Amino acid sequence: MTHPVDVHVGKRIRHRRWLIGMTQQQLAEQVGIKFQQIQKYETGANRVSASRLWDIAEALDIPVSFFFEGISDSQLSDGVDAPSDLMGDKEALDLVRSYYSNPENQRRRLFELARVLSDVA
Numbered sequence: 001m002t003h004p005v006d007v008h009v010g011k012r013i014r015h016r017r018w019l020i021g022m023t024q025q026q027l028a029e030q031v032g033i034k035f036q037q038i039q040k041y042e043t044g045a046n047r048v049s050a051s052r053l054w055d056i057a058e059a060l061d062i063p064v065s066f067f068f069e070g071i072s073d074s075q076l077s078d079g080v081d082a083p084s085d086l087m088g089d090k091e092a093l094d095l096v097r098s099y100y101s102n103p104e105n106q107r108r109r110l111f112e113l114a115r116v117l118s119d120v121a
Contacts, residue, residue: 002044002045003044003047004071005071006047007043008067008070009041009048009053011042012069012070013038013042013048013056013060013067014042016062016099017060018029018040018093019096019100020060021097023035024038024039024042027056027059029060030059031056032055041043041056053067069117072113
């Protein structure tokens with residue numbers, strides 16, 4: 001049985017990799033393992049050792065603490081992700097990825113537009 005922390009860390013690996021447009025193969029090559037192992041990490045089927053997590057964090061250009069952000073005691077006790085987890089929503093990830101692909105001045109205008117639209121709704 002998979003541990004909720006392993007599942008959470010795996011999801012964070014997958015989401016960060018996806019957000020920066022990196023494939024499992026590319027990440028595996030940077031870390032020095034096979035892409036199948038990345039698949040197992042991302043599903044939580046295999047635990048990520050501390051040293052491997054360090055290597056993955058470096059390859060994804062993030063601090064190791066990133067992998068543990070958003071996990072709560074309630075998730076650990078019942079093993080269920082909070083439904084408000086935006087990192088688990090593909091549409092939200094698509095939106096964030098598209099947003100950051102725009103120049104900063106356009107991002108600010110998009111942000112203001114989104115605020116106005118949410119006030120109208």
